[in-house]
Amino acid sequence: MCTEKASSKFDAFRQFKCPKCRRGKMFTHSVFNLGKFQQMHRHCPVCEVNFEPETGFYWGAMYISYAVSVAMSFTIGVAIRVVFGEGLDINVYIVSIIAGMILFAPVSFRLSRAILLHFISPIKYDPDFEWDGVIHEEKDVIN
Numbered sequence: 001m002c003t004e005k006a007s008s009k010f011d012a013f014r015q016f017k018c019p020k021c022r023r024g025k026m027f028t029h030s031v032f033n034l035g036k037f038q039q040m041h042r043h044c045p046v047c048e049v050n051f052e053p054e055t056g057f058y059w060g061a062m063y064i065s066y067a068v069s070v071a072m073s074f075t076i077g078v079a080i081r082v083v084f085g086e087g088l089d090i091n092v093y094i095v096s097i098i099a100g101m102i103l104f105a106p107v108s109f110r111l112s113r114a115i116l117l118h119f120i121s122p123i124k125y126d127p128d129f130e131w132d133g134v135i136h137e138e139k140d141v142i143n
């Protein structure tokens with residue numbers, strides 16, 4: 001497990017690391033593991049902060065996911081227009097956007113939870129946290 005400290009808040013967010021210590025990973029598996037990409041550690045494996053500050057905390061990620069999905073759809077649509085120009089059938093846009101949404105669903109899911117945890121949750125960066133080198137393994141995950 002890579003526990004190298006992210007250099008900034010944005011790096012920690014981009015690498016899906018803990019907002020408090022910026023070392024522990026939020027998710028248990030790779031984004032390419034389609035069976036378990038959604039599993040999060042319940043507590044940070046480095047600083048043990050609770051990644052679910054309150055019950056049902058990640059329900060709010062659905063609103064963020066909606067915004068992320070709209071942004072992705074718009075980007076895919078504009079990219080198709082720029083690459084292929086005018087005159088394409090509307091069905092090309094619809095099929096491409098749906099395919100893109102399915103393809104990037106794991107990324108959208110993780111991005112939404114990371115935005116919620118890093119920018120909206122009460123968990124803040126602790127510059128005084130000193131890691132003792134111990135990785136706290138637990139079986140309990142957030143799905």
Ligand SMILES: [Zn+2]
Nearest residue numbers: 018021044047
């Ligand atoms: Zn942590």
